[in-house]
Amino acid sequence: xxAKKFALPDLGEGLTESEIVAWKVAxxxxxxxxxxxxxVETAKALVELPSPFAGVxxxxxxxxxxxxxxxxxxxxxxxxxxxxxxxxxxxxNVETSPSTPVSEAxxxxxxxxxxxxxxxxxxxxxxxLAERQAVLVGYGPKVEGGPRPARRARAWSAHxxxxxxxxxxxxxxATVPEARDDVAADIPTADAGERPRSTPPVRKLAxxxxxxxxxxxxxxxxxxxxxxxxQRVAAAGKAASAVTIDEAARATLxxxxxxxxxxxxxxxxxxxxxxxxxxxxxxFTAPHVTEFLTVDVTAGMDLVRSLASSSAFAGKRITILSIxxxxxxxxxxxxxxxxxxxxxxxxxxxxFGHINLGIAAATGRGLIVPNIKDADTLSLGExxxxxxxxxxxxxxxxxxxxNLSGGTxxxxxxxxxxxxxxxxxxxxxxxxxxxxxxxxxxxxxxxGEIALREVMTLSLSFDHRLIDGxxxxxxxxxxxxxxxxxxxxxxxx
Numbered sequence: 001x002x003a004k005k006f007a008l009p010d011l012g013e014g015l016t017e018s019e020i021v022a023w024k025v026a027x028x029x030x031x032x033x034x035x036x037x038x039x040v041e042t043a044k045a046l047v048e049l050p051s052p053f054a055g056v057x058x059x060x061x062x063x064x065x066x067x068x069x070x071x072x073x074x075x076x077x078x079x080x081x082x083x084x085x086x087x088x089x090x091x092x093n094v095e096t097s098p099s100t101p102v103s104e105a106x107x108x109x110x111x112x113x114x115x116x117x118x119x120x121x122x123x124x125x126x127x128x129l130a131e132r133q134a135v136l137v138g139y140g141p142k143v144e145g146g147p148r149p150a151r152r153a154r155a156w157s158a159h160x161x162x163x164x165x166x167x168x169x170x171x172x173x174a175t176v177p178e179a180r181d182d183v184a185a186d187i188p189t190a191d192a193g194e195r196p197r198s199t200p201p202v203r204k205l206a207x208x209x210x211x212x213x214x215x216x217x218x219x220x221x222x223x224x225x226x227x228x229x230x231q232r233v234a235a236a237g238k239a240a241s242a243v244t245i246d247e248a249a250r251a252t253l254x255x256x257x258x259x260x261x262x263x264x265x266x267x268x269x270x271x272x273x274x275x276x277x278x279x280x281x282x283x284f285t286a287p288h289v290t291e292f293l294t295v296d297v298t299a300g301m302d303l304v305r306s307l308a309s310s311s312a313f314a315g316k317r318i319t320i321l322s323i324x325x326x327x328x329x330x331x332x333x334x335x336x337x338x339x340x341x342x343x344x345x346x347x348x349x350x351x352f353g354h355i356n357l358g359i360a361a362a363t364g365r366g367l368i369v370p371n372i373k374d375a376d377t378l379s380l381g382e383x384x385x386x387x388x389x390x391x392x393x394x395x396x397x398x399x400x401x402x403n404l405s406g407g408t409x410x411x412x413x414x415x416x417x418x419x420x421x422x423x424x425x426x427x428x429x430x431x432x433x434x435x436x437x438x439x440x441x442x443x444x445x446x447x448g449e450i451a452l453r454e455v456m457t458l459s460l461s462f463d464h465r466l467i468d469g470x471x472x473x474x475x476x477x478x479x480x481x482x483x484x485x486x487x488x489x490x491x492x493x
Contacts, residue, residue, distance in 0.1 A: 008072055289469070
């Protein structure tokens with residue numbers, strides 16, 4: 001036996017530290033190669049760390065909640081000599097593969113719109129492919145050869161929220177079906193000792209709802225546990241608990257407990273800390289200007305409804321967000337200054353030749369802005385699919401570091417909260433951000449008369465060093481024109 005220490009790797013984009021959110025192993029546990037040993041949170045994402053060794057955990061160097069610097073050891077394994085090595089380095093060190101940085105792997109997964117963790121979880125489970133399960137790139141074994149497992153198409157449940165509803169809020173509790181008295185008797189459980197098969201988003205949902213996946217029977221392919229399976233168990237538990245609360249507990253709930261009135265303190269760290277610093281830097285570095293435009297989007301909403309019933313877009317989730325995103329891309333071609341960057345060090349204005357479209361998403365861990373790479377090259381259907389993938393990753397906490405960097409312009413959908421308008425702060429390094437408000441039916445002048453129309457307010461904040469008033473106004477009006485009269489697109493291309 002030999003001792004092998006595993007040091008916290010750089011999880012991408014040069015991050016210097018991560019927080020240990022949860023250990024999945026304890027001292028004395030026997031760990032298989034590639035088994036998830038911990039969840040860590042960086043300033044950009046929540047990441048599952050797979051083990052680079054097969055052996056026994058002999059020591060944990062950091063407690064849950066501790067912040068660890070990249071390169072510091074976090075766990076030690078007792079490993080059989082020559083077995084389970086990640087490399088040929090000395091004990092106490094883990095060899096890394098400088099030719100395969102994390103950001104490249106994340107970008108490769110992002111190119112297909114599927115988080116790397118989810119891709120690995122959906123892979124076939126044959127013995128030959130089991131060896132090729134994804135490890136965190138930069139350390140761990142590398143198995144050559146073998147075909148790449150085909151990705152499975154993702155099916156949307158009827159209970160899942162629409163993409164535009166999920167972008168701005170972490171749907172941690174998900175939509176739980178109405179409880180039925182007989183549902184508990186209908187739920188079979190998994191065999192004891194068998195590790196449940198599920199995807200990272202489903203495991204995250206189960207943790208949020210307090211569901212033990214060993215008590216859930218998977219109805220998916222090959223016994224895969226689905227979101228509906230977890231939600232069905234949660235509904236049964238909710239129904240059972242509703243009838244067991246005694247009168248004393250009811251009185252406590254009505255009156256409120258002293259503990260619920262005490263102040264709480266939470267450390268500023270992770271995504272919340274990084275976001276706060278970025279927003280302060282942006283607000284006090286770039287001179288913000290915000291313009292507003294209220295438009296009749298009835299024709300745009302009619303287009304959404306028409307495409308939903310069109311056979312050409314069967315299976316696509318076309319939403320008003322999809323239309324706004326496409327309108328922004330078309331408008332940016334006519335006003336390229338909105339897709340630029342102020343390089344203070346070089347004293348240059350960098351005008352991007354591509355559009356990496358950011359979508360602001362408020363999650364339980366803080367605000368993140370994942371982006372769709374080369375969004376300007378996508379058709380409307382492809383853009384809608386990319387938004388669906390982005391939503392799924394944001395909701396599950398599986399957004400890769402590569403998808404959280406490199407954005408060039410951003411959309412924030414405050415309308416999902418019922419908000420009409422706002423003054424959004426620029427994502428650092430970008431020249432413009434568009435806020436789309438709620439779509440409301442209200443009296444509006446239409447063809448010389450007053451009629452009930454669907455109306456939306458757009459709010460555009462921009463960096464006045466890069467964009468003057470005329471450019472910002474023209475860009476905003478172009479977006480409004482597409483939403484109010486989609487046929488005008490023919491005059492813009």
